[in-house]
Amino acid sequence: MTNIPKKPPPSYLVTIGIPFAILFTLFSFQRVGFNLQDFTENLANRAIVTDPLFNPKWSWAWENTADALVETVQIAILASIVGCAFALPLSFYASRATNLNKYSYFLYKSFLNLVRTIPDLFWAMLFTVAVGIGPFAGVLALIMFSLAIMGKLLSETIDSIDPGPMEAAKATGSSHNQTVFTSALPQVLPNFTAYFLYIFELCIRASVILGLVGAGGVGRIIETQRIFLRFDRISPIIVIILVVVILIEQFSVWIRKRIL
Amino acid sequence: MNIPKQPLSHKILKYTLTSAIIFASLWSAAGLEITIARIIDAPRQIGILVGAMFPLDTSQEAFDRIIPKVFESLFIAWAGTVIGAIFSFPISFLAAHNVAAGAVSRITKQILNAIRAFPELILAFVFLPITGLGAFTGTLALGIHSIGTLGKLSSEVIEGIDEGPLEAIKSSGGSKINELIFGVIPQVMPTITSYWLYRFEINLRASAVLGVIGAGGVGQELINQLRFRDFPRAGTVLICTIVLVLVADAISASIRNRIIKGKVAKS
Structure with a gap:
């Protein structure tokens, strides 16, 4: 007989976690009113939305959405640039590798986490109340949105940089600030650029929904047409946004090849 | 001291990118009618909203x-x-x-x-x-x-x-x-x-x-x-x-x- 080693007993995470997850799932489905019967009975109603959605009115979209689309792109450009510009210094303060003070590190890290917990549309709602309806509120909302994502991605990248160059700079007698500028910053700049392009793309996607709460962009048109159930006018907008996003993706792939 | 020069192509890339970013933000800000007065006033307005939320x-x-x-x-x-x-x-x-x-x-x-x-x-x-x-x-x-x-x-x-x-x-x-x-x-x-x-x-x-x-x-x-x-x-x-x-x-x-x-x- 071969000697098969005994299987180690499963960890508590598995023995307790999996039954708990299943129970929680069942409970969640019950609470959200999961009901397949109603769903199949009313499935025919989807025609209200899907028929016009798959029957796009391109001529209408070309005539009426150009301004709003430009506005969407402008919101995304401004918000991603400003948000990432703010995030760049903040991330260095929110990383253990470059911020030697434990307390200020914790403070900056918590601030970034806090900004990240509030969903983008909530920011938009708050800013429309604070500064009035319009694209300015959308820009502010997306600044918070890009600040949060860039802060998280970049500070984690800084955490894992190669400490060698920093040590070398320190050995030549440079101050902490000089060390960070000459040895940490150049290491993460390519990542910063890549993240920036990714965030720009996310901002374009997000600005589609900003209009729902009056924060400008092409979502404004989607919202007014949705109320009148004119989904035939909405689907061209979705396609155009998709094309824009794909173009940006291609562009960022090209840029990344050049700089990385 | 002899510091190696940055290659010219790098410099050109750097300046074009910087000016492109500045130009894009200015164009966007102008298009969205975001004036300096509004930017300066925004923190005060946000402060009013946050102040109105407290006490919760x-x-x-x-x-x-x-x-x-x-x-x-x-x-x-x-x-x-x-x-x-x-x-x-x-x-x-x-x-x-x-x-x-x-x-x-x-x-x-x-x-x-x-x-x-x-x-x-x-x-x-x-x-x-x-x-x-x-x-x-x-x-x-x-x-x-x-x-x-x-x-x-x-x-x-x-x-x-x-x-x-x-x-x-x-x-x-x-x-x-x-x-x-x-x-x-x-x-x-x-x-x-x-x-x-x-x-x-x-x-x-x-x-x-x-x-x-x-x-x-x-x-x-x-x-x-x-x-x-x-x-x-x-x-x-x-x-x-x-x-x-x-x-x-x-x-x-x-x-x-x-x-x-x-x-x-x-x-």
């Missing part, structure tokens, strides 16, 4: 309304993630080119791309006439969108596996099914599970938003309070949402860490 509305009645809504968002996010996980799991095998035949993989990938193209909010529009206003609509919208995103991520994990164990199974006479069960799944399961949890964190934020169009969750509550200018209660809604997201994120992140890094050896 901590009456029993407020919590009785808000807490169920907050938990509804949690249930929507979890149920949506489970739908996404269950359906995306088999689909991701069909989409991986090292498991499925070339044509099948290409077609499945295109289907997943098509699903991802629709934002959750648009999907919610589609489900509204079928399932009505309420949490179920939001669940389905999140679920369908999650199938697209999780399917893509999972199939990429499957494509990145080590082929060695598969060969070992094949050489000991295992069937194609054996290869999947004993060769592929044990390799990909930890990463895929952590993606599921990660998706749950994203869905939690998205489900909070879906309420704005009436698809259940805490978004409806926030927009109502802001419309009625009941700022103290809006503040309470906001704080409750933040607490829920922070706690759920922390639990999910610690489980993900445990799955990916394994048990930390006791020293």
Whole structure:
């Protein structure tokens, strides 16, 4: 007989976690009113939305959405640039590798986490109340949105940089600030650029929904047409946004090849 | 001292990029009619709003309304993630080119791309006439969108596996099914599970938003309070949402860490 080693007993995470997850799932489905019967009975109603959605009115979209689309792109450009510009210094303060003070590190890290917990549309709602309806509120909302994502991605990248160059700079007698500028910053700049392009793309996607709460962009048109159930006018907008996003993706792939 | 000069092409690239960024922001700011006066005034206006939220509305009645809504968002996010996980799991095998035949993989990938193209909010529009206003609509919208995103991520994990164990199974006479069960799944399961949890964190934020169009969750509550200018209660809604997201994120992140890094050896 071969000697098969005994299987180690499963960890508590598995023995307790999996039954708990299943129970929680069942409970969640019950609470959200999961009901397949109603769903199949009313499935025919989807025609209200899907028929016009798959029957796009391109001529209408070309005539009426150009301004709003430009506005969407402008919101995304401004918000991603400003948000990432703010995030760049903040991330260095929110990383253990470059911020030697434990307390200020914790403070900056918590601030970034806090900004990240509030969903983008909530920011938009708050800013429309604070500064009035319009694209300015959308820009502010997306600044918070890009600040949060860039802060998280970049500070984690800084955490894992190669400490060698920093040590070398320190050995030549440079101050902490000089060390960070000459040895940490150049290491993460390519990542910063890549993240920036990714965030720009996310901002374009997000600005589609900003209009729902009056924060400008092409979502404004989607919202007014949705109320009148004119989904035939909405689907061209979705396609155009998709094309824009794909173009940006291609562009960022090209840029990344050049700089990385 | 002899410092090597930066090559000219680098300099040109640097200056073009900088001026392009400055020009793009100025063009955007001008187009959106954002003036310096508005920027300077914004912090004051935001301060007024934040000031109006305090003291928070901590009456029993407020919590009785808000807490169920907050938990509804949690249930929507979890149920949506489970739908996404269950359906995306088999689909991701069909989409991986090292498991499925070339044509099948290409077609499945295109289907997943098509699903991802629709934002959750648009999907919610589609489900509204079928399932009505309420949490179920939001669940389905999140679920369908999650199938697209999780399917893509999972199939990429499957494509990145080590082929060695598969060969070992094949050489000991295992069937194609054996290869999947004993060769592929044990390799990909930890990463895929952590993606599921990660998706749950994203869905939690998205489900909070879906309420704005009436698809259940805490978004409806926030927009109502802001419309009625009941700022103290809006503040309470906001704080409750933040607490829920922070706690759920922390639990999910610690489980993900445990799955990916394994048990930390006791020293």
